[in-house]
Each structure stands twice: as C-alpha cells, then as structure tokens.
C-alpha cells in the first residue's frame with residue numbers, strides 16, 4: 001500500500017453524499033482527495049472538515065484569483081479547515097502570491113501552497129486567443145514566478161514536468177491534472193499524459209477525476225493505477 005499516495009482523486013460529485021460514499025470505499029493510504037469548485041459550492045467547508053476528520057489529506061482546489069488581501073484571507077481560512085494543500089492562480093501575480101504565502105506564515109497547520117500555471121484544458125490556440133504565448137513558454141514563466149514568490153509548487157500538465165523540474169528544482173512540487181490512462185477519453189482536457197508517463201516525467205502528484213470516479217469499478221481502477229505506479 002502506498003505510504004505517500006501519489007494519486008489525488010478529484011471528488012467532482014454533485015453532492016456531499018456521493019463524495020462521502022466514495023471516501024467510505026477508499027483509505028487515506030490509497031489516495032488523497034481533492035475538493036474542487038463543484039463539490040465545495042454544494043457541500044461547503046463542513047464536508048472538507050469531515051474528510052479531514054476521516055484521516056484524508058485534502059487538496060482544496062478553489063484556485064483563488066483575486067486581489068492580494070482577499071486571497072490571503074481565503075488561504076488562511078483554508079488552512080484552518082485543516083487542508084493539506086490549497087491553490088491560487090499564478091496569473092494573479094507576484095503581490096497576490098506573496099500575500100498568500102505571508103498569510104500562512106504563522107498558521108499552526110500550514111498547507112502546501114500551490115500556484116496554477118495554465119489550465120490543462122488549454123492548448124496553444126486557446127492561449128493565443130487571450131494574447132498569451134503557447135504553454136511551452138507561458139507555463140515555465142509562471143512556474144518560475146511562483147517559485148520566486150515562495151510557492152511550494154505548481155499545477156501544470158505532466159507534459160511540462162521535465163522542463164519544470166530542471167527550471168525549479170526537485171523539491172518544487174508538480175501537481176498534474178490531465179491524467180488519462182491509455183485508451184481513456186480525454187474529454188475537455190488538452191494537455192494529457194498517462195499515469196506512468198507522468199510519474200516518469202517527474203510529476204509529484206497525479207490529479208485524477210473521471211477516469212476513476214466514473215469508471216465501472218472506481219476502487220479497482222484506483223488500485224490498478226496505484227499498482228502501475230509501484
């Protein structure tokens with residue numbers, strides 16, 4: 001059984017009951033759990049506290065992106081829920097990221113603070129429409145800024161992992177959504193990689209949602225992916 005589980009299961013469920021039913025079937029040694037915007041909006045901080053109380057490391061994936069004071073207060077509130085990881089958007093800029101970092105300084109339970117670079121659903125064409133360069137340029141730029149601002153790591157595609165490990169160092173955590181086992185539909189994800197290839201490229205954590213939660217047997221799928229990483 002994995003001691004430091006690499007898989008963060010995205011609990012993108014429509015209600016707390018479905019999320020708790022999933023959590024009942026898995027153990028904290030098999031996976032960490034990610035609560036994102038859909039579930040948090042419907043179930044709120046109470047559900048996060050329930051998952052933490054059950055012994056799970058929880059990644060609160062709310063991707064804060066606002067003025068520095070607002071983001072600082074939001075990450076502090078997240079820390080007080082007992083979450084293991086929380087994130088902000090790197091494109092919120094230096095002042096915002098530094099305010100978030102400083103806000104956590106005196107927290108007794110300090111979560112990992114991670115910055116989103118470029119969403120894994122985005123490709124070069126979508127970035128160009130926003131007047132931004134391709135992922136191969138924009139992701140390293142934002143990752144380097146996140147490192148300078150004292151972030152613990154970034155959300156990126158595993159496709160960028162080799163470059164980012166060289167640029168930002170081994171300790172800088174790479175959290176990678178857009179994970180698709182071979183043969184599984186990409187859906188709305190653009191920059192994808194298989195679990196095995198992502199780990200080999202240097203990803204520290206694999207965020208996996210639908211390939212597990214919407215599979216015929218979610219527990220068996222989780223176990224199979226864990227086994228493929230061992």
Ligand SMILES: O=c1ccn([C@@H]2O[C@H](COP(=O)(O)O)[C@@H](O)[C@H]2O)c(=O)[nH]1
Pocket residue numbers: 010012036116118119120121155156177178179189207208209210211
């Ligand atoms: O760049 C990003 C940042 C966050 N996500 C989140 O990860 C999961 C992925 O779910 P899948 O079902 O495996 O596609 C989802 O909760 C996203 O909000 C991301 O995909 N990309």
